[in-house]
Amino acid sequence: MMKSVWKFSIQMLFLIVVYQVGNWTARFFHLQIPGNVIGIVLLFVLLWLGVIKLEQIELASGWLLKHLGFFFIPISVGLMTLGDIFVAKGLPFLFVLIISAFIGLLFAGKVTQTVIMKNAKEKVNFHDHAI
Amino acid sequence: MITLYSILITVSVYLFVQFLAKKYSSPLTSPVFLSTIIIIALLVVSNISFDEYKPAKTIMTYLLGPATVALAVPIYKNRKLFTKYFSAAFIGLSIGIVTTITSAIVLAKLLKLSNMFILALTVKSVTVPVATEIGRFIDGNLSLIAAFVIITGMIGAMFGAKLLSLFKIHHPFARGLAIGTIAHGIGTAEAVKEGEVQGAVAGAAMGIAAVLTSIIIPYIIELI
Numbered sequence: 001m002m003k004s005v006w007k008f009s010i011q012m013l014f015l016i017v018v019y020q021v022g023n024w025t026a027r028f029f030h031l032q033i034p035g036n037v038i039g040i041v042l043l044f045v046l047l048w049l050g051v052i053k054l055e056q057i058e059l060a061s062g063w064l065l066k067h068l069g070f071f072f073i074p075i076s077v078g079l080m081t082l083g084d085i086f087v088a089k090g091l092p093f094l095f096v097l098i099i100s101a102f103i104g105l106l107f108a109g110k111v112t113q114t115v116i117m118k119n120a121k122e123k124v125n126f127h128d129h130a131i
Numbered sequence: 132m133i134t135l136y137s138i139l140i141t142v143s144v145y146l147f148v149q150f151l152a153k154k155y156s157s158p159l160t161s162p163v164f165l166s167t168i169i170i171i172a173l174l175v176v177s178n179i180s181f182d183e184y185k186p187a188k189t190i191m192t193y194l195l196g197p198a199t200v201a202l203a204v205p206i207y208k209n210r211k212l213f214t215k216y217f218s219a220a221f222i223g224l225s226i227g228i229v230t231t232i233t234s235a236i237v238l239a240k241l242l243k244l245s246n247m248f249i250l251a252l253t254v255k256s257v258t259v260p261v262a263t264e265i266g267r268f269i270d271g272n273l274s275l276i277a278a279f280v281i282i283t284g285m286i287g288a289m290f291g292a293k294l295l296s297l298f299k300i301h302h303p304f305a306r307g308l309a310i311g312t313i314a315h316g317i318g319t320a321e322a323v324k325e326g327e328v329q330g331a332v333a334g335a336a337m338g339i340a341a342v343l344t345s346i347i348i349p350y351i352i353e354l355i
Contacts, residue, residue, distance in 0.1 A: 015197035022200065032345050034261045036199040037338040043203035044210075054204065061201035064194060065330065069162045069288075069320035070145050071195035074188035075259060076167040076281045077141075080174065081181045082274060092242045096252065097279060100235035101286045101313055102294060104256065108227025109300035109309030115219035116302055 004059070011060035014052075018043050133179060137187035144169045158289035163317050167285075199258075199316065202334030205323075209331040216304055220336070223305065227312040228340055231256055232351060247272055249355055253348060255279040258315040261341040265348055280315070287314020288321040307332030312340045 022039030025031070031038070046052040079086075086093065144166050152160040159165060174184060206213070213220065235252040250271045254262045259280055266276040291310045300306060303326055310318040311333030319337055323330030 012194075012197065015200050019196040019200045023196075032264075033342055034258075034264060036196050036258075036260060037341060039196070039200035040203045040206070040334070040338055043200050044207055047203065047207040048210070054207070057201075057204065060197075061204045064198035064201045065205070065323050068198050068316065068323060071192050071198055072163050072259075072281070072284065072317050072320065073145060073166045073170065074141060074184075074191045075195075075277070076163055076285070077170050077174070077184060077188065078181060078274070079167065079278055079281060080171045082278050085275070086278075089244070089248075092239075092244060093248070093279075094282070096235055096238045096242065096244070097255065097282050098286055099238060100231050100252075100255075101283050102290075103234045104227045104231025104313040105287065105291055105294055105309045106298055106300075107230040108223045108312045109295050109305045110298065111226045112216075112219050112223030112308050113300050113302045113305035115222055116216055116304065119216075119219065 008059050008063070011057050012064075014057060015043075015060055015064070018046075133183050134187045134190070136177070137174075137179065137184050138191060140173050141166075141170055141187065141191060144173070158293070161285065161289040161321070163320070164285045164289055199334075202319070202331070202338075205327055205331030206335050209328055212304060212328065212332070213335065220304075220308055220332075223308050224312050224336060224339055225343065227309060228256065228343055228347070231313055232344075236351075236355060246355065247275070250352070251275040251279050253351055253355075254344065255283045256313050256315060257341045257344050258337050261345065265345050268345075269348060269352055281317065284314045284317025287318035291318055292321065292325060303328040304332050308336045311336030315340070 019036060019039045022037070022042055023035030025038050025042075026033060026035040043052070047054065145162065148160065148162050148166045148169070151165070152162055174181075232253055235255065236249055239249045239252055250269060251266070253269075254265050254271070254276055257265060257280065259277065262276050262280045263273055266273050287310055291314055292306070295306050295309060300309065306325070307322050307329035310322045310329070314321075315337045319330065319333040322333035
C-alpha cells in the first residue's frame with residue numbers, strides 16, 4: 001500500500017514537471033502553441049525514445065485520464081457568472097452552438113471514416129490486381 | 132472555510148453523479164454537465180459567489196495540466212494508428228474545424244447576433260487554455276469565450292456519441308477524431324470512457340485542432 005502511494009506520487013510529480021517544462025518552452029520561445037500541448041508532445045517523445053517506460057507512469061496517468069472530466073467541472077461552474085447574458089440570449093446561443101457542433105462532428109467523423117474506408121479498399125483492389 | 136466547503140461539495144457531487152451515470156446512462160447524466168448544474172445550484176443556495184469559489188477552483192484544476200499531458204500515454208500506445216490513418220485524420224480534422232466555425236458564423240449572422248458574440252464563437256471548439264490565449268490575441272470577450280467553449284464541450288460529451296452512431300460513423304478512429312476536434316477536453320473525457328483508441332485519437336485531435344484553429348483564425352476574422 002505504502003509502496004504504491006509512493007510510486008503514484010513520484011509519477012504524478014513527473015507529469016507535473018513535464019507540464020511545467022511545456023509551459024516554460026511555450027513562454028521562452030513565444031510559441032502560439034499552449035504549454036499543455038507541448039507537454040503532450042514532450043512526454044510522447046520521451047516514451048518513444050525509451051527514456052521513460054510506460055510502466056513508469058501508467059499508474060498516475062491512468063488515474064488522471066479516468067477523472068479527466070472532473071477537472072473541467074470547477075471551470076464550468078464559472079458559467080454561473082454569465083447568468084444575465086444567457087437569460088437574454090440563451091436560446092439563440094444554444095441553437096448556434098448545438099447546430100454548429102453537430103455539423104462539425106458529422107463532417108469530421110464522416111469524412112475521416114470515408115477516407116479510411118476508401119484507402120483500405122484501394123489497398124485491397126491493388127492486392128486483387130496483383131493476384 | 133468556504134474553500135474547504137466548495138471542494139467538498141464539488142468532489143461529492145462529482146462522485147454522486149458518476150454513481151448516477153453508471154446506473155442511468157443518459158445525456159442528462161453526463162458528468163461535467165450534471166455536476167456543474169448541481170454545484171451551481173448548491174452554491175446559489177449556500178449564498179457563495181463565484182469569486183468566493185475561485186480559490187477552490189484553482190486548487191482543484193491544478194492537475195488539469197498534468198492530466199492533459201497524460202494523454203500522451205494512449206497516443207503513444209496507439210501510435211501505429213496515427214501513421215496508418217494520417218491522411219484521413221488530417222482531412223477530417225481540417226474539414227471538421229472549417230465546417231463548425233463557418234456554420235456557427237453563418238447561423239449567428241442569420242440570428243443577427245453582434246460581432247462580440249460571433250468573435251467568441253470562432254474559438255468555441257478549442258480547448259479552454261488555448262481558447263483564452265487566442266481570445267486575448269483577437270481581443271475577444273474572455274468569459275464569453277470560456278462559456279461557449281465549455282457549452283460546446285458539454286454538447287459533444289452529451290450527444291456526440293449518439294449522433295455519430297445515428298449517422299453510422301462506427302470506426303473508433305473516426306469517432307475519437309470527431310469528438311476531440313469539436314468537443315476538446317470535455318468530449319475527450321467521454322471518449323476515453325468509450326474506448327482506448329477513441330480516447331487517444333480524441334486527445335491528439337484536440338491538440339492538433341487547437342494548433343490549426345489558432346493558425347486559421349486571423350484569416351477567418353477578416354471575413355466576418
